Each structure stands twice: as C-alpha cells, then as structure tokens.
Amino acid sequence: xxxxxxxxxxxxxxxxxxxxxxxxxxxxxxxxxxxxxxxxxxxxxxxxxxxxxxxxxxxxxxxxxxxxxxxxxxxxxxxxxxxxxxxxxxxxxxxxxxxxxxxxxxxxxxxxxxxxxxxxxxxxxxxxxxxxxxxxxxxxxxxxxxxxxxxxxxxxxxxxxxxxxxxxxxxxxxxxxxxxxxxxxxxxxxxxxxxxxxxxxxxxxxxxxxxxxxxxxxxxxxxxxxxxxxxxxxxxxxxxxxxxxxxxxxxxxxxxxxxxxxxxxxxxxxxxxxxxxxxxxxxxxxxxxxxxxxxxxxxxxxxxxxxxxxxxxxxxxxxxxxxxxxxxxxxxxxxxxxxxxxxxxxxxxxxxxxxxxxxxxxxxxxxxxxxxx
Amino acid sequence: xxxxxxxxxxxxxxxxxxxxxxxxxxxxxxxxxxxxxxxxxxxxxxxxxxxxxxxxxxxxxxxxxxxxxxxxxxxxxxxxxxxxxxxxxxxxxxxxxxxxxxxxxxxxxxxxxxxxxxxxxxxxxxxxxxxxxxxxxxxxxxxxxxxxxxxxxxxxxxxxxxxxxxxxxxxxxxxxxxxxxxxxxxxxxxxxxxxxxxxxxxxxxxxxxxxxxxxxxxxxxxxxxxxxxxxxxxxxxxxxxxxxxxxxxxxxxxxxxxxxxxxxxxxxxxxxxxxxxxxxxxxxxxxxxxxxxxxxxxxxxxxxxxxxxxxxxxxxxxxxxxxxxxxxxxxxxxxxxxxxxxxxxxxxxxxxxxxxxxxxxxxxxxxxxxxxxxxxxxxxxxxxxxxxxxxxxxxxxxxxxxxxxxxxxxxxxxxxxxxxxxxxxxxxxxxxxxxxxxxxxxxxxxxxxxxxxxxxxxxxxxxxxxxxxxxxxxxxxxxxxxxxxxxxxxxxxxxxxxxxxxxxxxxxxxxxxxxxxxxxxxxxxxxxxxxxxxxxxxxxxxxxxxxxxxxxxxxxxxxxxxxxxxxxxxxxxxxx
Numbered sequence: 006x007x008x009x010x011x012x013x014x015x016x017x018x019x020x021x022x023x024x025x026x027x028x029x030x031x032x033x034x035x036x037x038x039x040x041x042x043x044x045x046x047x048x049x050x051x052x053x054x055x056x057x058x059x060x061x062x063x064x065x066x067x068x069x070x071x072x073x074x075x076x077x078x079x080x081x082x083x084x085x086x087x088x089x090x091x092x093x094x095x096x097x098x099x100x101x102x103x104x105x106x107x108x109x110x111x112x113x114x115x116x117x118x119x120x121x122x123x124x125x126x127x128x129x130x131x132x133x134x135x136x137x138x139x140x141x142x143x144x145x146x147x148x149x150x151x152x153x154x155x156x157x158x159x160x161x162x163x164x165x166x167x168x169x170x171x172x173x174x175x176x177x178x179x180x181x182x183x184x185x186x187x188x189x190x191x192x193x194x195x196x197x198x199x200x201x202x203x204x205x206x207x208x209x210x211x212x213x214x215x216x217x218x219x220x221x222x223x224x225x226x227x228x229x230x231x232x233x234x235x236x237x238x239x240x241x242x243x244x245x246x247x248x249x250x251x252x253x254x255x256x257x258x259x260x261x262x263x264x265x266x267x268x269x270x271x272x273x274x275x276x277x278x279x280x281x282x283x284x285x286x287x288x289x290x291x292x293x294x295x296x297x298x299x300x301x302x303x304x305x306x307x308x309x310x311x312x313x314x315x316x317x318x319x320x321x322x323x324x325x326x327x328x329x330x331x332x333x334x335x336x337x338x339x340x341x342x343x344x345x346x347x348x349x350x351x352x353x354x355x356x357x358x359x360x361x362x363x364x365x366x367x368x369x370x371x372x373x374x375x376x377x378x
Numbered sequence: 379x380x381x382x383x384x385x386x387x388x389x390x391x392x393x394x395x396x397x398x399x400x401x402x403x404x405x406x407x408x409x410x411x412x413x414x415x416x417x418x419x420x421x422x423x424x425x426x427x428x429x430x431x432x433x434x435x436x437x438x439x440x441x442x443x444x445x446x447x448x449x450x451x452x453x454x455x456x457x458x459x460x461x462x463x464x465x466x467x468x469x470x471x472x473x474x475x476x477x478x479x480x481x482x483x484x485x486x487x488x489x490x491x492x493x494x495x496x497x498x499x500x501x502x503x504x505x506x507x508x509x510x511x512x513x514x515x516x517x518x519x520x521x522x523x524x525x526x527x528x529x530x531x532x533x534x535x536x537x538x539x540x541x542x543x544x545x546x547x548x549x550x551x552x553x554x555x556x557x558x559x560x561x562x563x564x565x566x567x568x569x570x571x572x573x574x575x576x577x578x579x580x581x582x583x584x585x586x587x588x589x590x591x592x593x594x595x596x597x598x599x600x601x602x603x604x605x606x607x608x609x610x611x612x613x614x615x616x617x618x619x620x621x622x623x624x625x626x627x628x629x630x631x632x633x634x635x636x637x638x639x640x641x642x643x644x645x646x647x648x649x650x651x652x653x654x655x656x657x658x659x660x661x662x663x664x665x666x667x668x669x670x671x672x673x674x675x676x677x678x679x680x681x682x683x684x685x686x687x688x689x690x691x692x693x694x695x696x697x698x699x700x701x702x703x704x705x706x707x708x709x710x711x712x713x714x715x716x717x718x719x720x721x722x723x724x725x726x727x728x729x730x731x732x733x734x735x736x737x738x739x740x741x742x743x744x745x746x747x748x749x750x751x752x753x754x755x756x757x758x759x760x761x762x763x764x765x766x767x768x769x770x771x772x773x774x775x776x777x778x779x780x781x782x783x784x785x786x787x788x789x790x791x792x793x794x795x796x797x798x799x800x801x802x803x804x805x806x807x808x809x810x811x812x813x814x815x816x817x818x819x820x821x822x823x824x825x826x827x828x829x830x831x832x833x834x835x836x837x838x839x840x841x842x843x844x845x846x847x848x849x850x851x852x853x854x855x856x857x858x859x860x861x862x863x864x865x866x867x868x869x870x871x872x873x874x875x876x877x878x879x880x881x882x883x884x885x886x887x888x889x890x891x892x893x894x895x896x897x898x899x900x901x902x903x904x905x906x907x908x909x910x911x912x913x914x915x916x917x918x919x920x921x922x923x924x925x926x927x928x929x930x931x932x933x934x935x936x937x938x939x940x941x942x943x944x945x946x947x948x949x950x951x952x953x954x
Binding site for chain 1: 395397849857
C-alpha cells in the first residue's frame with residue numbers, strides 16, 4: 006500500500022479495526038481480504054463504483070452480513086460473531102427506512118423505548134435530538150409529510166438516539182436532489198464534528214467523500230486501492246483506478262525513456278515526477294490534472310512546453326474547460342481547466358494555437374494495470 | 379492491501395464466520411420450525427397418504443399401479459377424465475370470452491354505472507358453486523320456469539348444464555383478473571399507435587391484446603382449475619355425466635372404495651397441478667410488463683361503444699341478478715313453480731334439524747378467518763425475513779395447496795386423521811378439522827398476498843431495529859402489522875367467505891354434529907328438499923354479503939385510524 010496508517014496509541018485501540026475481511030456470494034467474490042482501521046472520532050468514507058464491495062463491507066461491520074474470513078473489532082473487542090443488536094452502532098440507510106406509521110418523535114424514540122427507559126427521559130432525549138437536527142417543529146408529523154432532507158435528518162436522529170459509539174451511513178445523501186445534498190453534507194459533517202462520533206460512510210460520489218471525510222478508503226473489485234486523506238488521494242492517487250475515479254485526470258500512454266525521469270509520448274519527450282525505477286522502453290501512463298496544465302505566454306519558458314490547437318471551449322462557470330490537441334504527428338489530446346481570471350489573459354477561440362506546458366512535478370507516473378485496461 | 383496483492387489467489391472458504399446464538403434467532407427458528415411442522419402435518423403427510431393409498435388394494439396390500447390400470451380400463455370411470463377435460467375447456471373459453479368483454483367495458487370505456495356492474499358481477503362469489511346449479515335447474519330444468527313458459531327443454535342435465543352453471547360460478551374470478559390486467563395499461567403505447575395511424579382494430583390486436591395476454595392466460599388457468607376441481611355443480615346437474623370430482627365422491631361415499639378414490643384423486647391432481655405451475659410462471663412475467671414510467675390510459679369516449687357495452691353488461695348483469703332472484707324466490711314460496719304463495723316454512727329446515735349447519739358454518743368460517751390470517755401472515759413473514767436454507771422449500775410448499783382439489787384434500791384428511799392409532803385421530807369428527815381443512819385448502823392466495831405486502835415494505839426495517847437493539851417481534855407488532863393492516867383485513871375476509879361457501883374440502887369431513895351449511899345444501903337437494911336447499915343458500919349468501927359490508931366499513935375505519943400516515947401525503951398539510 007505504501008501509505009502508513011495514522012499511528013494509534015497502544016493504550017487506545019482503534020474504534021473499528023477490520024482484519025482480512027473476505028466475502029463471497031456463491032461464485033462471486035465481493036471482498037478479497039480487506040484490512041483497515043478507523044480511529045476514534047474519525048470520519049471515514051468507503052468510496053468506489055457500484056459493485057466494488059463498499060456496501061458489503063459496511064454491512065459486515067454492522068453485522069447484517071457475515072464475512073467468510075476475517076475479524077471485525079470495535080474498540081479492541083472482537084465482534085465478528087455478535088448479532089447486530091450487540092454491536093452498539095447507529096445506522097442510516099439509503100432509503101432511511103423510517104417507520105411510516107410512527108410519528109417523527111416515535112421514530113426517534115424507537116430505540117430508547119426498547120431499553121425500558123422512563124417515559125420522561127425518552128421524551129427529553131427525543132427533544133434533544135430533534136433540536137440537534139433542527140426538526141423540533143415536526144415532532145408530531147409522519148415521515149410522509151416531510152421532505153427528503155427532513156426524512157434523512159429524522160433517520161440520523163433515530164440512529165443517534167441511543168448514543169451509539171459508531172455511526173454507519175449507507176449512501177445517506179444519494180436519494181436527495183443536488184441542492185439539498187450540498188447543504189446536508191455540511192450539516193452532517195458539522196454534527197459529526199460536534200458529537201465527535203466515529204463515523205463510516207459509504208458513497209460512490211467522490212465529491213461527497215472529498216468534502217466530508219477525514220480519510221477516504223477507495224475500493225475497487227473488493228480490494229482497497231488506497232487509503233488516505235482527501236488531499237492526498239487527490240494529489241497523489243496511488244493507482245490508475247484512483248486517478249480515474251477521483252477527480253479528472255489527463256492520462257497519456259507513454260514509454261519510459263532511457264534517461265531516468267523522462268518518457269516519450271508520441272512525438273514528445275517529457276520530464277515527469279521522479280518515479281520508482283521504470284525500465285527504459287516500458288509502457289507507462291502519465292497523468293496530469295486539467296487544472297495543472299499551463300497555457301499562455303508563461304508556458305513558453307516552462308518545462309515540457311509544447312504547442313497545441315484548441316479543439317473545444319466549454320464554459321463551466323467558475324472555470325472553462327479547453328479541449329487541446331498537441332501539434333505534431335501522434336500528439337495527444339489534453340483537457341485543460343482555466344479559471345475565469347486566467348481566461349481573460351489569453352485569447353481563446355476554437356482552432357487557435359496556444360503555448361502549453363505540462364509542469365514536470367505535476368506529471369505523475371502510473372504503471373498500467375496488468376490487463377491493460 | 380499488501381496482504382491481498384501478494385496473495386491474489388487467496389482461497390476464501392465457502393462457510394461464513396459463525397454467528398453466536400442469540401435469543402432472537404432462536405425464537406425465529408422455533409417459529410419457522412413450527413410453521414414447517416404445521417405444513418408437514420396438515421399438507422405433506424396427508425397428501426403422501428393419498429399417493430400411497432392409490433398403490434394399495436382395499437385390504438392394504440401393495441399392488442403397484444394396478445389401481446391405475448383398472449381406472450383406465452373401466453370405460454365408465456375412464457370417461458370421467460375426458461368429460462372433466464371437455465367441460466373445463468369449454469367453460470374456460472366461454473367464461474374468459476364473456477368476462478373479457480365485461481372487464482373491457484369496466485376499464486376501457488366511460489360506460490355509466492361501472493361501479494354497480496362490477497359489484498353485480500362479483501355476486502356469484504358469495505354462493506357455493508352448487509347453488510348456481512340448483513338455480514339453473516329451477517330455470518331450465520324439466521320443470522324449470524323458463525322451460526314451462528317457453529316450452530323449450532334445453533336438457534340441461536349433463537355437460538350442457540354443468541357448463542352453464544360453471545360459467546356463472548367462474549365469471550367473477552375471470553372478470554377480476556382481467557379487470558386488473560386491463561387496468562395496467564400504458565397510455566403511451568396507445569398514443570404511439572394513434573400517431574402511427576393504426577386503425578382501432580389494429581390497435582386492439584397489436585396493443586390491447588398483447589398487453590393483457592398474461593392476464594388472459596391467468597384467467598384461463600384459474601377458470602380451468604376451478605371447473606375441473608369443482609364438485610358441487612356436476613353433482614347437482616351432471617346426471618349420468620360423470621366427471622372426476624364426482625367420481626371420487628361416488629367411489630368414496632357411494633362404494634366405500636377408498637383406494638379407487640385415491641387413484642382418481644392422484645389423476646385429478648395432474649391437470650390441476652399443471653395449470654397451477656404454468657399460471658405461476660405466467661404471473662411472474664405479468665409484473666414486468668408495465669414499466670414504472672407508464673402513463674395511465676384515458677378511457678375512450680365513443681358513445682356507440684358505450685351504448686353497445688352498456689347493453690352487453692346489462693345482459694350479463696341481469697342474468698346474474700336473475701339467477702339470484704330465482705334462488706331467493708324459490709326459497710320463499712310453497713312449491714316452485716306450482717304454488718307461488720309466499721311462505722317462510724323452508725327456513726325452518728325441518729329435515730336437517732334446524733340451524734346447526736349454518737351456525738357451524740359461521741363458527742368455522744370465523745375460526746378459519748382468525749387462525750388463517752394469523753398463520754398465513756406470520757408464516758409469510760418468517761419465510762420472508764428469517765433466512766434459512768429451508769425457506770425455498772417452505773415457500774414452494776405454501777404454493778402447493780392451491781393446486782390440490784378440495785375433494786382430494788378431504789380424502790387425504792380421512793386417510794391421515796381417521797386412521798386407528800394416529801395421535802391426531804381425535805381431530806376427526808370435530809369442527810377443528812374443518813377449520814384446518816379450509817385453512818390449508820385456501821392457504822396459497824392469502825400467503826401470496828401477505829408475501830407481496832411484505833416485499834413492498836422496506837427490507838431495512840428489521841436491520842434498523844436490530845441496530846437500535848429492538849427485537850424483530852417487537853418491530854413486527856409495532857410496524858409491520860400496522861402497515862399491512864388493510865392486507866390483513868383482506869386476507870381474513872378471503873378466508874371467511876371461502877370457508878362459508880366451500881363444499882368440496884369439507885364434504886368428506888363433516889360428521890354428526892359438525893354439519894356445514896354448504897354440505898346441507900347438497901344433502902337437502904339430494905333428498906329432494908330443493909326449497910330448503912335454496913333457503914340455506916340464501917342464508918349463506920346473506921351472511922357473505924353482510925360480512926363483506928362489515929369488512930368494508932371496518933376497512934374504512936382501519937384505514938382512517940391506523941393508516942393516517944398514508945393520508946398525510948395527499949392531505950392538506952404538506953411539508954412546511
């Protein structure tokens with residue numbers, strides 16, 4: 006993996022530790038030996054495309070699925086063989102699974118009543134939580150009378166009511182429309198910070214993961230591809246898959262040059278980030294994010310400068326995305342994001358020729374996956 | 379992770395990490411085991427007895443297939459197979475044809491009085507099948523009122539009469555299925571057909587018919603099964619025309635030849651089972667037919683079509699009402715059709731000692747409704763939620779009863795519970811065995827209704843509860859049951875009404891003291907007390923209609939009170 010997990014003090018075991026979890030459904034392997042830890046109070050996202058095993062992994066943590074191999078620990082305690090009711094977590098499902106025949110207050114009280122708490126205590130706790138998620142005024146309503154975002158907050162309040170030590174979120178925002186989703190991202194993150202509750206969220210939305218998580222676990226085909234902070238995942242994707250899945254990235258098929266630190270892309274020879282020894286002649290892939298591509302006069306003096314023709318101009322609000330074709334036989338196509346301010350400096354029309362630079366320290370090197378995909 | 383990358387071919391064992399036993403899972407297993415035991419004792423084991431007995435002679439010696447050979451070689455008995463198939467197929471074609479037109483008028487036109495027509499067409503459901511046969515005899519029999527008025531004797535004793543009465547009896551079943559199929563139409567297809575300039579005939583042939591083909595097939599199978607397993611109608615108007623169901627009755631009651639009864643039963647199981655299996659496959663396809671993005675179809679407004687359909691439905695509805703009027707009228711006059719002065723004397727039921735039969739029926743129907751609802755709903759819940767390896771088998775077994783003819787089930791219960799030395803022997807001759815027989819006989823449809831209702835609920839309810847430390851049975855009671863209440867009420871009504879009218883499942887099981895109303899109708903008619911038979915029928919129909927009314931009121935109350943949340947969305951107080 007190459008990336009060290011944060012050190013956890015020996016005195017305090019991690020809130021959640023997964024050790025070699027594997028799961029099969031008949032002939033299909035959903036998880037192939039996943040190990041990771043979640044520190045206390047941390048917000049971790051399982052990110053990946055559908056079918057990557059992220060939801061299965063969450064359900065194994067919850068005890069809703071049983072793994073074939075591996076150990077689930079919570080605060081050092083092996084809970085692998087415990088039923089869900091003895092694992093002490095709260096969960097919010099994608100559908101929320103609110104009880105439609107119970108009012109908001111009764112939904113939130115559901116887990117408290119089972120604990121035979123006194124009616125007054127239950128009521129106080131319900132009020133406390135509904136205030137926390139700002140829904141006190143809807144106490145006596147039924148779920149069907151609430152908007153999607155409000156339903157989601159009820160589900161959250163219900164999960165938090167019995168004061169669990171772990172909060173599990175299974176794509177909690179994916180059923181909402183874009184605007185509500187944005188505001189709820191911030192609300193949920195703030196709430197998690199305030200309560201300091203260890204949280205695992207499953208999502209396929211990279212933006213959601215980048216904005217909310219302390220650490221992201223990128224998964225693919227039942228394997229963890231990379232674990233790291235959002236900034237690290239974005240700036241230093243450890244594999245082609247992560248590079249493609251998180252953010253946009255220009256990927257240029259290349260061949261390693263005889264000079265270390267150089268590679269040939271079609272007619273060009275480019276200097277790239279120092280990379281672990283590549284053999285001369287080896288097929289590699291170079292990656293650069295669209296916003297790292299430099300254009301305009303300043304590019305003329307930079308490393309790896311070349312000239313390109315503008316093939317498309319897509320205005321996207323805060324920035325403009327340019328489609329570029331490097332001039333020369335077999336020159337690669339590139340995408341470049343220009344901020345509105347930078348756009349004003351250069352004159353851009355389709356068909357124009359532009360000086361372009363690919364800064365060497367932004368050109369990442371990836372070994373192509375064995376199947377060549 | 380390095381661990382996996384290095385060992386990509388890591389062998390993952392098939393077995394899961396074991397779960398520590400907890401009380402909840404043990405309770406779930408025990409309940410599931412109880413359900414399985416119930417199915418075994420009252421369905422699997424008795425049916426196995428029928429199969430086994432068909433291979434024995436009357437002294438209990440194993441004789442292999444000899445009974446079957448004798449069955450097929452005795453022309454008088456073997457004829458019952460072709461007879462059964464013939465009347466079933468003819469009835470099927472006529473009923474589905476008539477019901478299709480009727481259902482079409484109810485769903486695809488704006489004909490006035492659609493609600494009333496729909497209600498009138500469902501009337502035959504409230505009477506035992508043989509009541510329609512008695513009514514047809516009163517109308518078209520040798521001394522029937524129509525025969526006497528017109529001087530035309532249709533000669534209804536035989537295949538003709540069976541088909542007539544069965545069409546009447548099966549009509550509502552086919553109609554309801556076709557109404558459901560015709561309601562699920564995608565308006566976009568009709569818009570497309572119109573935009574492409576298709577004629578009405580072409581639209582009907584290329585859009586309407588293909589759209590309801592599974593509904594049509596389903597209606598065909600249901601009618602076919604109803605007719606081939608029905609015993610009441612051929613018993614009353616069949617005369618010398620022997621069908622398989624009456625053949626079982628004759629062998630068992632008439633000749634005390636139980637093994638031949640078992641043999642005919644097994645043969646009768648084949649077409650019924652076949653129709654059922656095909657129907658299941660067809661129904662599974664029906665679901666996928668209408669996509670969720672479908673737009674409801676706006677019924678046509680052509681006044682000619684409406685007038686034509688009104689005439690057609692009026693004719694059928696008046697036929698049904700006419701039959702009912704004959705039943706009521708004949709029970710209220712001295713001697714139909716010779717002495718038409720009014721009297722209530724037939725309602726004293728002198729020849730069968732008064733009201734025991736109808737009171738027994740009421741009691742049995744009530745118990746069947748209560749116990750049946752409990753067992754089907756809880757059973758469906760356990761099969762749906764407590765995932766074990768046995769669930770597939772339990773589900774299959776639960777679908778089986780619908781393909782077991784009532785006569786066969788009754789005979790199976792004789793073998794299973796009237797055997798000396800059997801622990802369950804004491805059930806025999808009690809009302810309890812009648813309740814159980816009804817329960818098993820009518821088990822499948824409510825079980826499927828309950829399963830469908832449960833599948834529509836969020837599958838995570840139990841998981842959320844578990845995470846909150848709430849056991850599943852508490853969530854079952856507080857969430858699942860309240861949400862499913864309309865469907866539960868529907869299930870209990872289905873059990874009650876069927877238990878009131880059924881004849882075939884109980885005819886072998888009644889004993890002195892446990893007479894049933896529908897059986898009384900048969901015995902009274904057999905004994906020539908036709909007026910008392912129709913009087914008893916009127917009581918059965920009356921109870922059925924009354925209960926339907928009570929349920930309707932109850933359902934409205936239930937909906938208003940416990941389903942407040944469903945009203946919430948359509949009500950005035952939307953989200954703030």
